[in-house]
Amino acid sequence: MDATLELDRVLVPVDGSEESLEAVEYAVALADRYGATVHAVYVLGEEVVRAIETDAVAREDVAQETEAFTDTVREQCADAGVDVSTAIAYGYSTRRKTTHPGSAILDTAEEVEADFLVVPREPVSGEPGAVLEKAAEYVLLYASQPVLSV
Template identity: 50%
Template sequence: MSDDTVRCESEPSAFQVGLRRPYMDATADHDDRDSSDESVDDARPHTSDPFDVTTVLVPVDGSDEAMHAVEYAVSVAERYGARVHALYVLDPETVRRSAPGEPDDDAIAAASEGFMDAARDVAADRVELTHSSAYGFSPTMKSRHPGSVVLDAAADAEVDFVVVPREPGGEANELLGRAAEYVLQYATEPVLSV
């Protein structure tokens, strides 16, 4: 495994992602090149700043796919010595069904905390994990897209990298599926879709 590969320790062979630093030497993987060839060295982009990641954002909703994304986010953060911020995104249907103070409200909070406890277990002794919650919509703006909620959180937390879960089959109507599409199109940070 090269030093640019991220591996999730929980399932070494199942979760491998090749991440390359920007401006990385494209010829580094080719052993047939003569490293003393100055024309190759002159053609390489030079940068004094390595790819730096201090915070990885992962939007989650309590699903298995979201936990899969947490595992990747932890691996990326571990690779770069960063921390993970998990954003628990609530969908509008869940919120509409729950009136303040109702038992559903407590159930939502318990499910969120249960998921975050499991996420903390994944990150334990590897990276720092923080979390917050957000509505995957805006109660005051009907056209607010769940992806913009994620991007706003990314800007607020000043993240350097985003890991988004894909729903199985790419269901466009699923909250995180819609958010992932949007984030992939509009994020200014590097995005890994898993």
């Protein structure tokens, strides 16, 4: 029996960190190998979400920052000839206790019908903006799709 992996869409969560760019490289390689597309979801962390909700920062400013990062993701995909789509997700909510980076990633995976997930591991840098360090273990435990943690 030949157990060939078939992929249509690879989901890669990003948060603006170098580690998430490395995860994009793996997602692009998988997508290229299997003729799939990449969906990159930029996951906003607690500090940013609170700042948006309290008007300490303008939504437009956050959108510009995430757009600049996702432009880098788009360039990586274009260089490899891989189609990419992008989105932004709140990885935290002041209204729903169950919203956190891991649940935002898994919800997005279901919405876009991802076949495979590539998640960055905890960054060694400990950057305050690194949202995905809290999500990797959750995604590994609860994802219904295969997961590569890089």
